[in-house]
Amino acid sequence: MAIQGDVREHRRILQQLGVDAPEVRTPADLEGVDGLVIPGGESTTIGLLMDEAGLVSVLRTRITGGFPVYGTCAGLILLARDVEGPEPRRIGLMDITAARNAFGRQIASFEARVPIPVLGAEPFPAVFIRAPRVTRVGPGVRPLAYWQGEVVMAEEGSMLVSSFHPELTADLRVHEYFLRKVTAYVERETMQAKG
Ligand code: GLN
Numbered sequence: 001m002a003i004q005g006d007v008r009e010h011r012r013i014l015q016q017l018g019v020d021a022p023e024v025r026t027p028a029d030l031e032g033v034d035g036l037v038i039p040g041g042e043s044t045t046i047g048l049l050m051d052e053a054g055l056v057s058v059l060r061t062r063i064t065g066g067f068p069v070y071g072t073c074a075g076l077i078l079l080a081r082d083v084e085g086p087e088p089r090r091i092g093l094m095d096i097t098a099a100r101n102a103f104g105r106q107i108a109s110f111e112a113r114v115p116i117p118v119l120g121a122e123p124f125p126a127v128f129i130r131a132p133r134v135t136r137v138g139p140g141v142r143p144l145a146y147w148q149g150e151v152v153m154a155e156e157g158s159m160l161v162s163s164f165h166p167e168l169t170a171d172l173r174v175h176e177y178f179l180r181k182v183t184a185y186v187e188r189e190t191m192q193a194k195g
Contacts (some may be wrong), residue, residue, distance in 0.1 A: 001025075003049045005041020005074060009167035013175045019031025027058040034189075035068040035182035036100040038075030040129065040165050043100070047088035055092040059091050066188065067182040069134050070159040076161040077132050084135060094159045096151075101176065102133030103163070114152060114164070125150065126164035158185060 001009070002023030006042040014021035014037070022035075024030055036059070038046070039124055050056050063069055069091075072193040078097035103110075113123035116151075126147065134151040137143060145153035145162075153162040158181055166174035 001036055001044070001050070001055075001075075004045045005039035005051075005058055006165070006167055007039050008149070008176075009165075010037045010039050010072075012099050013172055015085045017172055017179060019179065021166055023056075024073075025053060027054050030058065030062070031124060034186050035070070035178065037079055037111075037178070038069065038071040039167065040073035042075040042125065043074035044088045045084070046074055047090045050078070050091075051089040056091055059089075063091065063093055066158050066185055068160070068178065068185050070160040070162075070175075070178040070181075072162050072167065073129065073131055074162055076134070079159055079161055080134075081138075082136065094154075094156050094161060095141050096134050096154065096156075096161070097136035098132040099135050100132050101130045102135075103131040109159060111136055112147055113158065114145050114147050115151060116174075118144055119177060124166070125168070125169045125171055127164075127168045128152075131163040134161075134182065184191055 002025055011021045031156050070091045077098045079094040080096050081092050081094060081098040109128055110125050114126040116124045137151055141154050141156045143151045150162040152164055
């Protein structure tokens with residue numbers, strides 16, 4: 001999603017992983033696209049422009065049908081069903097509550113080595129920048145990583161979120177993990193097309 005935020009960094013990682021990562025700004029841009037990353041940035045701005053472009057309703061329908069989407073930081077807020085404090089316009093399909101800028105009140109940004117069992121034994125160098133805090137996780141949501149007792153990465157069906165920014169590191173594992181969802185989605189769609 002190339003509306004605002006650190007689009008270039010996500011594309012760089014996806015391209016390193018051999019993925020064609022076209023920029024999405026309108027519903028028409030989604031044609032032929034098998035997964036979407038919503039970057040970190042300013043969720044109020046991204047949500048407003050997404051909604052004005054008609055992307056919010058199109059994405060709600062697509063994601064409900066299993067389309068993979070990964071939201072980092074602002075992207076997590078845009079996927080959260082509930083938001084504490086000022087609520088941006090958003091997709092709002094993931095059964096979590098996000099509190100905006102919650103980590104940032106004490107320290108604006110920091111890096112932590114976060115264990116993420118689904119990515120292997122080596123902890124992940126997680127960069128947090130005015131990160132949202134996940135204050136509630138619904139029963140269908142699977143937490144994938146915790147930092148200081150708080151959920152910082154989670155998934156629900158085809159939706160993946162992290163409150164940190166893997167696109168700002170050289171570690172490709174979170175994006176690789178998301179690409180597994182994309183591959184599974186493409187395989188399912190191909191099977192269905194074949195009947
Ligand atoms: N605080 C930002 C917001 O509410 C998110 C910060 C980020 O994406 N780095 O949108």
